[in-house]
Amino acid sequence: QQQVKQSPQSLIVQKGGISIINCAYENTAFDYFPWYQQFPGKGPALLIAIRPDVSEKKEGRFTISFNKSAKQFSLHIMDSQPGDSATYFCAASYNQGGKLIFGQGTELSVKP
Amino acid sequence: NAGVTQTPKFQVLKTGQSMTLQCAQDMNHNSMYWYRQDPGMGLRLIYYSASEGTTDKGEVPNGYNVSRLNKREFSLRLESAAPSQTSVYFCASSKGLRNEQFFGPGTRLTVL
Numbered sequence: 001q002q003q004v005k006q007s008p009q010s011l012i013v014q015k016g017g018i019s020i021i022n023c024a025y026e027n028t029a030f031d032y033f034p035w036y037q038q039f040p041g042k043g044p045a046l047l048i049a050i051r052p053d054v055s056e057k058k059e060g061r062f063t064i065s066f067n068k069s070a071k072q073f074s075l076h077i078m079d080s081q082p083g084d085s086a087t088y089f090c091a092a093s094y095n096q097g098g099k100l101i102f103g104q105g106t107e108l109s110v111k112p
Numbered sequence: 113n114a115g116v117t118q119t120p121k122f123q124v125l126k127t128g129q130s131m132t133l134q135c136a137q138d139m140n141h142n143s144m145y146w147y148r149q150d151p152g153m154g155l156r157l158i159y160y161s162a163s164e165g166t167t168d169k170g171e172v173p174n175g176y177n178v179s180r181l182n183k184r185e186f187s188l189r190l191e192s193a194a195p196s197q198t199s200v201y202f203c204a205s206s207k208g209l210r211n212e213q214f215f216g217p218g219t220r221l222t223v224l
Contacts, residue, residue, distance in 0.1 A: 042217060043204070044155070046212045093210060099170070102156075
């Protein structure tokens with residue numbers, strides 16, 4: 001049972017473009033939605049996170065958009081750079097269970 | 113601080129062999145986790161330990177056992193390795209179940 005569905009599986013973007021990765025969830029009890037970034041040969045690392053009391057959170061070129069009614073959230077990378085090439089994972093957790101449930105991952109490649 | 117360390121980095125086993133993957137963290141975190149990462153499947157939780165002295169099954173626990181040796185160390189054991197256990201294994205830790213998880217560099221395991 002996949003509680004967090006992520007798309008697309010892979011994404012190719014030109015340098016300077018906007019990268020958009022989408023996630024959908026089923027459990028309405030989820031109340032914490034982080035994004036992790038993983039470079040080849042490394043472990044994932046927290047990039048940015050949001051809670052459902054806000055619809056958008058921005059940190060530099062990275063923005064999370066959250067749509068509670070649609071049970072969807074997305075990561076936008078503005079002015080994408082080759083150094084952003086990595087695998088991105090969305091995740092979700094809820095208070096009673098606590099532990100994170102990850103999406104399937106999106107492999108982003110930014111072409112120069 | 114080294115963060116989360118894992119040993120070994122690479123391992124090749126034959127079907128039926130056993131081995132233990134070691135994980136240690138120096139951040140005084142309470143919670144620790146073991147994940148496996150397979151192409152197109154994202155990060156799947158094998159076992160986790162919410163706090164010292166407790167362990168719980170995750171999404172894919174079959175064929176694995178864990179030991180929370182102390183607050184710093186959390187090991188994963190494969191009693192009788194199978195080719196289906198070929199994967200990259202990540203250990204992670206966090207202050208609590210709801211907090212940011214910090215990942216180790218991973219162990220790439222091949223079972224022939």
